[in-house]
Amino acid sequence: MLVPLSWLKDYVDIDVDADVLEEKLFSCGFEVEEKYQVGKDISGVVVGEVMECEPIPETHLHVCKVDAGQGELLQICCGADNVCVGKKFPVALPGAVVYATAKDHVTIEGLMTIKKGKLRGYDSCGMLCSGTELGVSEDMYPGAGYNGLLVLPNELANGADIKPVLGLDDWIFDISITANRPDCQSIFGMAREVAAILDKPVKMPALDYTESGITKDGFTVSVSAPDLCPRYIAHYVTDVKIAESPAWMKRRLALVGINAISNVVDITNYILKELGQPMHAFDGDFLEGNAINVRRANDGEKIVTLDEKEFALDSSNLVICDGEKPVALAGIMGGLNSEIRETTASVMFEAAKFARDNIRKSSRKLGQSSDSSQRYSKGVDEYATVMAMKRALHLIEELGCGKVSSTHVEVSSGNSIEPAEMKASIAKVNGVLGIEVPTDKIVKILTGLNFNPVVNGDELTIQVPAYREDMESYPDIAEEVIRMYGYDNVIPTFLDAAKVTAGGLNTTQKTELKLKRALCTTGASEGVHYSFFSPADLDLLGLAEDAPERKAIRIINPINEDLSLMRTTLVPQMIHAMARNQKNGRLDGRIFEVGNKFLPKSVPLTEYPDERTTLCVGVFGKDESFFTLKGIAEKVAETLLVKFTYEAVTMPFLHPYQAAKIICDGKEVGFLGKVTYEIQKAEDMRESGYVMEIDLKALENYYGAVPKFAPISKFADEVRDLALVTDKSVTCGAIEDVIYAACPYVKSVTLFDIYEGKQVGENKKSMAFTVVFAPKDEELTTEAVDKFVKKILNNLSFKLGIEMRS
C-alpha cells in the first residue's frame, strides 16, 4: 500500500526522518517494501526569475538573463513559447539532473545532466524547465501539464530549492500490510499505528457537515442479503456541480497512483485511500423507484459496469438495485446506467460493508476487479463505513460541489461500532511472552493503541475499537505488547519447562535414508521432480487408453496443462531428466528419485488417495546396459534384505526384449528395462537410457529386518567351473534353477562367460558357470563333488538338453 508521508502528517505529527520511520514501522510489523522520495531523480533545480529576454534572430529561441539567486545573472537560452520577463520558472543549474524528453517535450526518455553550453553561438548556463522535465504532472501541481515552462508563483524567493515547492521532497512508503490488519489498509489506519509507535496523539479527519434540510421523500433502503451486507449507508447530495477537484486533492490522488476524474468521483477514491472504505456515487436522477435494494442477483440477470463490460450474473453475486434494476455490482463496480456524468445534479453516496469472501469470489468468478473489490476482499470494518460517509459529506461541503441533504438511510444487521470490552490476566499475557513486561509499560502501549486499558491487580480490562477485528484473546494482547515493547527483549531459553521426549526417525524413514545412501554408492545422484506432470507424459509412454496410469488425479486450477495431473508413475520425468542431461552435454549418468505417486480410489476424489512411496532409477550412457541397471536393483534388494527375481515383461515404453518385472516373495513390485528407441528419438536422446521403478510402499513390510549371522563352516568351499553348450533359447535363469535344484550343497551359481559363434554351432551358445559347493557338517571330498557335478550335468541334459562343452 502506497502511503505518502505528507498525507500521513495530516493525522500525526512525525518528527523523525523517513529512514527512522521505516525502521520503526519494520520492527512493529509493517515491512516497508519500498521507500522513495517523489523527486528522487531530480537535483540542482531552483526558483529563477527572468530579468531580461531577447529573441535570437531567425530562431524560436530567446536568450534570457535569469536571477537564480546565484549572485550574478545567468545567461540561459530557452525555446519555450511562454518565456517572458518578470515571471518565475524552475531553473536547472549546471550539474542539475532532470528528465530528458523526446521532441514532443512530453515523453520522458531517461535522465539528463545539465551542462554549460552554446546554443546558436550564445552561451547557455542552465535550463528553464517544464513540469514534465521535473516529473511533475498537472495533477501534482497546477500548470505543470503545460507544454512549455512551468510558471511558479511570484512570491517564491529566487534561488530557493524547487523540491519543497513542487512537493518533490515528499516520501512515498510502500508498506506491506499483513492479512490480520485490514484496518491498516489506509492512510488514516497507518496514522493510528504511527501515532502509537511515535507516542503521539492521532488527529481525527474532519467529519463535520451541515444538512440542508432538503429531503428525498419516500426513499427506502432494504437489504435482502444481510449475511453479505451487514451495513449499508445511503445519503443523498443535491445541487451537485460536477467540476474538477482542487489541486491538493488531485495531487494526493496522483501520489497514490489514481487519476483525477471529477470532484464527486475523486471524493470516493480519496476516501478509499484515506480511510480504507470503498464508496460509490450513483447519479440520483438515474435511480428509479426511489428505493435501493441489496440482494443476490437472479440467475441470468445482466449488468453493464462502468467500463462498459456486460456480465451475466447468478445468485452468488451481490447486486445493488434501484426500484427496478441492478445499478451496481456490489463492492466491485458501479453500473453504467447510473454513472456520474458532467450533467449529474444529484448524487446518492453509498458506504457499505460487504462480506469479503463474497466479493473475492464474485470478483474472481466474473474476472472483474477494481480498487474497491481488492479492498473489500481484505475486509472492511463497519467503524470505517460509518466514518467514511461523514467524511464524504464533509468533503462535498469543503469542495463546494453540492448540498448535503437530510436523507440519510442506514441499514445494519446490528453490529456495534462501539469498542468492545475484553478482560485478560496480565500473568497470562506475560506467560505467552516468557518475560515480565512491566505493567506500566503494558498500560502505556495499550493506551497508545486506543485500547483504554484499566488494570486491577492481575486483571487487565481493555476496550477493543471496532476496527480491531483481529483481537480475540490474550495472545493477541501479548502480540500488541511485544511488538511495541520490542522483540529484542525476548530472552532465549531452551524449553526449560518442557518434558524430555524421545525423538528420531522411525523404521520407514531410517530405511529410506539407508536406501538412498546405498543408491549413492552405485554412482547415482538423487533428483527431485514435481509431484505433478503432463497428460502428454502419459502419451509419451504410449500407455493404452485404459491403462491404470491414466487414471490420474486432475488439478482443478493448474498453472498450465503440463503441470495438471498428479503423477501415477515417476518414469516420464526420469526420462525427461536423462534427456535434459544429454542436451547439456552429459552423455552418461545415473539418477534416482524417491517420491510419491498418487493412485486415486475414485475420481474425482472423495477420500484420501493412495500416496505410494516409489523409487525410480534412470541410467544412461555408453557403459550402461540392462544389466548395470539390474545391478542397481540387486543393490536395492541387498539393502532392504530381500530377494528379487525377474521375469520378462512387455511394457509400451520399454524395449520388447530388454524389460523385466521385479518380483519379491511372489509379488510384483516393479519393473526395469531399456527405454524404447521411439521415446529416445522423441526426447532427442543420443545415448540409450534405462529406467526402473520399484514400489517401495509394497516393500515396507520388510523394513527393519535385522540381518542374521550365518556361522562360517570350518571346511573350505569347493569350486567347479562348468562350460555348457545350449540352445540359444535357454535362459541363464533356467540353467541356474536346474543347478540349484540338483544339489543341496550348491551355494552359488555365477555365469562368467558366454560365447556364440561357429565353434558352438548354429542356434547354440556356450555358457560357463562357476558353481560353489558349501560343505555342511563334514568336509566335501573330491569324489563327492564329482558326484554332484555328474548329477547336475545329468539333470541339465535331461531337463534342458544341455551338454558339457567338449
Added chain:
Amino acid sequence: MQDLNELSAVIAQIKQEITDGFATLESSKAVYEFKKLFMDSKSGKIGALMKEMKNIANESKAAFGKGVNDLKAWANEKFDELDAKLKEQEALARYENEKIDITMPAVKCKCGKLHPVTQVRNQLIDIFSSMGFEVFEGSEIETDFYNFTALNTPQDHPARDMQDTFYLSPEFLLRTQTSAGQIHVMEKQQPPIKILSPGKVFRSDDDATHSPMFTQMEGLVVDKNITLCDLKGMLDELVRKIFGEGTTTRLRPSYFPFTEPSVEVDVSCFECGGKGCRLCKGTGWIEVLGAGIVNRKVLANCNIDPDVYSGLAFGIGIERLAMLKYGINNIKLLYESDLRVLEQIDD
C-alpha cells in the same frame, strides 16, 4: 680318473669353465640353467665327479672327497653370488619398467550425492532429533479442513489469498503448508508433543524465485508453559548449528493464522557477519523462516486444552536454506536433475 693329480686338473678346468661361463650369463634364470650343468646330482659335472670315488684308492678317498666338496662349496658360493647380483638387478629393472606418469588423471571412485534438499533436511532432522523431536511426514494431498480450517483459516479468511492453492476437488487440495500434518498428530496424541514435519508443499506460483512445489519443514512443540523465549532459544540453537557459531536471530512481528503472536525470523548474515553485503542486501539480516506461539484455537480444534498447554511452531523453507547455504541462485535448478548441479553438493 685314478689319482689326485688328475683331479686337480679337472677341478681347475671346471673352475675355469664356470668362471668363463659367468661372463655370458645375464639373468637369474640363465644362472639356474648353467648351474644345473655342474651341480645336478645326476648329470652335473661336479655331481659326476663323486661317482669317480669308487675308482680311487682307499688311502686317497678322503682327500678326493674333500677336493670335490671344496669345489662344490666354491661353485655354490660363486653361483649364489651371481644369482643374488642378477636378482637385485632384475628387481630394479622391474620397478623401472613400471614407471608411470603420476600426473595422469585419477581413476574416479564414482559415488552419487544426495539431493541438496535431502542433505539440509537430514541436517535439520539430526539437530531436532537430538532435542527429542519425532519426524512425521504427512500426505501431500490434504483436505481443506486439515490444510486451512483446523489451522484457523476459515473459508472467508483473507489468509487464503496469501497462498494460492491447487485444488483437486472442492474438498481435497495439495497441501500449502506442512502444518497440515500437525493437526493429524495432535488429534491422536496429547502433549508433550515435539514433532518435525518435513515434506513437499504446493503453491500456485511459478517464476524466477518461486517454484510451484517446494519443501517445508515444520516444527511443533506443545507442552506446559511454552513461551516466545523458548521459541527464540530453539531458533538460536538451530541457526548456530546450520550457519555456524555466532549466528543469531532477530524476531519481528508478522502474521500467520495458526500462530499468535506470529513472527518472521531473520538470521544475522553469515556471509558478512551483519555488516551488510549483497547476500543480505545490505541489511545484515536474512529472512529464513516464520514462527510463532500456536494459536489457542488450533489447540482447541485438536482437543488439546489451551488453558493447560501452549505450543510453539516454526516453518522453514528447505530450498531457501539450501540455496543460502550452498549459494545456489535459482530454485528451479533443484528440480531439473541436472547432474552438473546434483553432483556438486556433498555436505
